[in-house]
Amino acid sequence: MSQGLFSETSIPQEVSVTDTPGTFRVYAPSAFAITSFRSSAAPWTVWTPEEGNRLEFTPSPTESCNLGFPTVVKLAKHRYLMMYQTIIPGCNCTGMPFCP
Numbered sequence: 001m002s003q004g005l006f007s008e009t010s011i012p013q014e015v016s017v018t019d020t021p022g023t024f025r026v027y028a029p030s031a032f033a034i035t036s037f038r039s040s041a042a043p044w045t046v047w048t049p050e051e052g053n054r055l056e057f058t059p060s061p062t063e064s065c066n067l068g069f070p071t072v073v074k075l076a077k078h079r080y081l082m083m084y085q086t087i088i089p090g091c092n093c094t095g096m097p098f099c100p
Contacts, residue, residue: 015044016072025050027070027082032057034070034084055082063087 023040034055037047
């Protein structure tokens with residue numbers, strides 16, 4: 001089933017529910033940010049970009065580049081936990097996905 005169209009720089013990984021019934025959100029990674037899109041009308045193939053970033057990323061001693069696979073888990077009412085993949089510093093940001 002089609003999930004709609006997204007720009008080449010915003011490739012969503014999964015669809016998440018929201019606190020609003022019938023409204024869904026997708027999270028899309030780019031090199032240094034995770035953005036989100038919202039859809040609230042069946043068949044949920046029209047997605048509107050939400051303002052701002054859900055996560056802005058600056059390379060650090062524990063993360064170096066390439067955010068990916070954002071996943072959001074609902075913990076409690078209006079509380080969420082975002083998990084994502086990144087690359088360990090010292091690894092080639094454009095090469096191998098894993099480093100020893």
